[in-house]
Amino acid sequence: MTKLFRRGCCATALATFMAATAIVPAFADTTLKFISWQVDDGGLGEWWKGAIAAFEESHPGVKIEFTKVERGAYSDTMTTLFAGGQPPQIVHLASFEYQTFAENGWLENLGPWLEKDGVDMTGWAGQDKCVWNGDTACVMLSYFGFIMAYNKRILEEAGLAVPTNWEEFLDVARKTTVDLNGDGLVDQYGTGHETKGGAGQYLTEMLSYLLDVGAYWTDKEGKITIDTPQMVEGLTRWKTVVKEGLTPIDMGAGEIRKLFSDGKIALRLDGPWLYGTMVQGAAADETVVAEPPFHPPLGGSSNVIAMPSEIPDEEKQLVWDFIKLVMSPEWQSKYATVGKNTPPSPKADVSGVEADVPHFDLLLKTMNEASAAGVDRIPTGLELQYNEFGKMVQEEVQRMLIEDLDPADVVKTMQQKAEAIQNG
Template sequence: MRRLKKVAIAAALALSTSMATLPAFAETLTFVSWMKGEPGYGDWWNEVIQKFESEHPDVKVEMTKVARSEYADTMFTMFAGGTPPDIVHLAAFEYQSFANEGWLEDLGPYIKKSGMNLDGWAGQSTCEWKGTTNCIMLLYTAYILAYNEKLLKDAGIEAVPTDWNSLLAAAKAATRDTDGDGVTDVYGLGVDSSGGSNMMHDMLHFVLDAGGNWTENGKPAFNSPGVIEGLRRFKEIYTEGLTPKDAAAGDMRQLLVEGRIAMRLDGPWIWNVMKKADPAVRDNLKLAESPLNPPVGGTSNVIGMPSDISDEKKALVWDFIQVATSKDMQQRFATLGSSPAPMPGLDYSAEIAASPYFELFAKANDKASAAGIDRLPKGLELEFNEVTKLVFREVQRMLIDNLSPEEAAANIQTAVERIAG
């Protein structure tokens, strides 16, 4: 941890020094991102910058890359040291700490004055923090079902599951010992049980479908009927051996492309993973709508501005944000990023023609966004890392000590209330 902080401080100092020696323009806006140079999203940022600079010929946007692994610590050091970048790019799960320090400008007045319409903007509610709008959502993704068509057909399952009961039935049928040695060779459903945020995301599928959520109106709701039922479903899948035990999400994706897992609920990124499978397996890998309703959805990254830069710079940064959120650039976001943009009502005809599953991704996004779903539980943003640890602890007790889902839910609720205050 000490070494990481030293790296973050060194990176922040290097950035601050480089920003102080930028070439002379009437004005220069500094911009730090982990996406610089990335195919797709990095290309999109380049186009946003080019369009902004064409509309502001005397202003230069200086974009600097910081690795994602060092990003939050580096940004925190820059803000704490009074040298934040002018254009703020953060992950959707980390901006809350910066907003909580008062470091991010309230964008509400800018949105109102400009007439920006954010109705239906996917994931935008996550940018609301303590009554203010501190950012604009840049990416929202929803989960879909990845499945091996051959494994399901070999198990006698002809139709893709469309609800919890058919999903469970298919998982049971597809879980098999194919060579008779007493060891399961094919698992019906890949679910993360290794702890951390991915395990909570995987459990959330069952919770949402049962009518629950981790929080209600920003308050912990781990002892609610929907969460209890979600825990029961998770326990059933685990204890009946329908999923590899104590394996992480990455392991599940690998087993999917190896032809050893029949189904996996995952984000649209699974499509790129599937493409890497051996041709004999890849031809059987398909995507479909999540059989669980509503599907899990998740916010990814946001844009905002610091609260302590000059009014002149704030006006320029807001212009930059308006370019990034304009219809033209949102359309380009979808094209270059191969992912639906948060702006509603875009024409995806070209993207659908170019990608076999783009329409599926867009439909899933609309469904999850309309239901107001986010993987990050509202009201527990600052405590989420600690929450994932105690959820794992109590779920382990449920599985190993055979606690009932009701007991596990009550234990989680008590522990979360203690840390959330």
């Protein structure tokens, strides 16, 4: 009996010890999962890592697990995690994809959190795009304007000036698309566009040409406006650039940026994030940033930060602390200096940023121009169907290029298909 009692005591003690050692770290060490496609980005990746370090310092025992998922697999990874009830605590999404998550009730309404802490969002660029069904589903992290980067050596050698409109742009692109070594293959391109990859990016690449002629997918009320003479002209421009081989084709955005940064492309229209790659390229001394030749410049919302609705309250508080940290004027300023991007906060002190980003004033200018013109990549009225719409447009444009179709016919087909998508 004594033996049995001793054994019982030992077992109880062992079980208590094991339970205690298992439970204590659970309270002492909380890990918040944070998935992003920007982990390795020059500039923005560093900004995130800095913010995470600052957060962990101010929250002892709390760690943020910062994991990269490629942009191409991002949406389905996040969908799977949310659908499986295992969302990351810190939610980072593109501004064109958060709507589906919000519509499904997966994102916390941040309105009460903002109100509780008295956070003033007045003047926060693009924040209105984060309002979904009347709730504040997210905080806008980036609202940008496109710039044009060019290779001054290539232009100087060809005796060309920096283009300021479509005609000049086309002329420069044609004259700088050349076979340098005479092997019959083009090895220097006039411009560069991503034509491989997601439909959303394909639409973004086309959009500068469309906006310049006053074309867009929908109007402010969400009515489809594809079948217009402006759209015909915009598509004709895109067709010219691709069909004449003025851009390398079947390449991803990263490859195009690398080619430009290494001096193989003369002109590149891109967002503020291009600069991080530019300064690391082989032709860093030759690449310069200028005002885009298209007006209004392409711009709009880029990515958002949000919180899942179905996580414990104590985790919500920690996530909110992190969101507040990245929204603070200090970290918004660093979004410019470290992230080399235009911060959406009106309170961010961006003085002296020119030392790190010489063209920062230009970034602000194009951002404001795009904002004033109401430009965004996500068409009103097609937010929930954006992927399907984008895929349809990409396919019809590819059909136009492959079968050499008249853009006037293509816009009619696209109009019908877009209306069908919108009406479900």
